[in-house]
Amino acid sequence: MALKQFNVLIKGPQLPQRLLDNVEAQFTAFRLWEAADDAAYLQEIGPQIDALLTSGNPVMGASVDLINRLPNLKIICSNGVGYDSIDIKAASARGVIVTNTPGVLNACVADLGMALLLDVARRVSESDRYARAGKWLSHGRFPAGCKIGGKVCGIVGLGSIGLDLARRARAFDMDIHFYNPHSRPDVPYTRHETLKSLAQQADFLVLTLPGGASTRHLIDAEILQALGPKGFLINIARGSVVDEQALIQALESGQIAGAALDVFEHEPAVPQALQKRNNVVITPHIASSTEETMRAMADLVFENLLAFAQGEPVLTRVV
Numbered sequence: 001m002a003l004k005q006f007n008v009l010i011k012g013p014q015l016p017q018r019l020l021d022n023v024e025a026q027f028t029a030f031r032l033w034e035a036a037d038d039a040a041y042l043q044e045i046g047p048q049i050d051a052l053l054t055s056g057n058p059v060m061g062a063s064v065d066l067i068n069r070l071p072n073l074k075i076i077c078s079n080g081v082g083y084d085s086i087d088i089k090a091a092s093a094r095g096v097i098v099t100n101t102p103g104v105l106n107a108c109v110a111d112l113g114m115a116l117l118l119d120v121a122r123r124v125s126e127s128d129r130y131a132r133a134g135k136w137l138s139h140g141r142f143p144a145g146c147k148i149g150g151k152v153c154g155i156v157g158l159g160s161i162g163l164d165l166a167r168r169a170r171a172f173d174m175d176i177h178f179y180n181p182h183s184r185p186d187v188p189y190t191r192h193e194t195l196k197s198l199a200q201q202a203d204f205l206v207l208t209l210p211g212g213a214s215t216r217h218l219i220d221a222e223i224l225q226a227l228g229p230k231g232f233l234i235n236i237a238r239g240s241v242v243d244e245q246a247l248i249q250a251l252e253s254g255q256i257a258g259a260a261l262d263v264f265e266h267e268p269a270v271p272q273a274l275q276k277r278n279n280v281v282i283t284p285h286i287a288s289s290t291e292e293t294m295r296a297m298a299d300l301v302f303e304n305l306l307a308f309a310q311g312e313p314v315l316t317r318v319v
């Protein structure tokens, strides 16, 4: 098939410019987000669409409704490793291939996990605000933080991002414990049979597990209570994994020491109750956002799309 006859529907503008440019240069592209009326636009162009370009970000994804409006859809290419916002069941029932971007973002996501852990422990952002507000002059020395060396870093979900995080935490002299559905005889870290047991042992509970229905609200009031008043929660996974209301309550009652969060239940909305707390570090879902990693992800998405359009096997297939 000539590449210009391959029709790609682009879900939203929240994709790297490099990817949009490549796709629009090579294929015939349709911009869903520019349609005044999504339903009418899909009614008109839906049957021509061969491929859907989207991302793993919760505001993007691919719902069953969208998939159903694309009767000749053959492939969904997603910019991101997590695919919980894509209806995989609906796609595979129709034989639609789904690709994601594993591997290339692990290092940067793990870097941000460590940055958040260090920030909330050593109160970096909070002390920055303190100094800028002139409080160093008016109130004197900033209060002490928490040492991370020698502490237990409890990783929930020891996949490739969790392993990269573990290596970094080891370099800071932390003890690595983990909770993972399958045993990992290949790693020298301490495995816990239950999440509660990990939370009880951990000084820092770091979430690196996939999102989706099976992990929704895994971190609930009971787990937060187990983490305890000296424990910190770090989330670089998905907002859906944490019961955000339970987290707010745990923070307000001093049940846990603090939290550092890159992801939220209703992104891009961040609850005021979290924003106003000094013991909460907030980043707006930036874990994979470095120039280098975004380029690598964009290129992998494009290579998947190109391979498929040329009748070759895709590189990183989910289903």
Ligand code: 8YV
Pocket: 014, 055, 056, 057, 079, 080, 081, 082, 083, 105, 285, 288
């Ligand atoms: C986002 C991510 O997808 O890879 C993931 O699962 O959460 C991120 O990398 C990012 O917003 C790219 O759109």
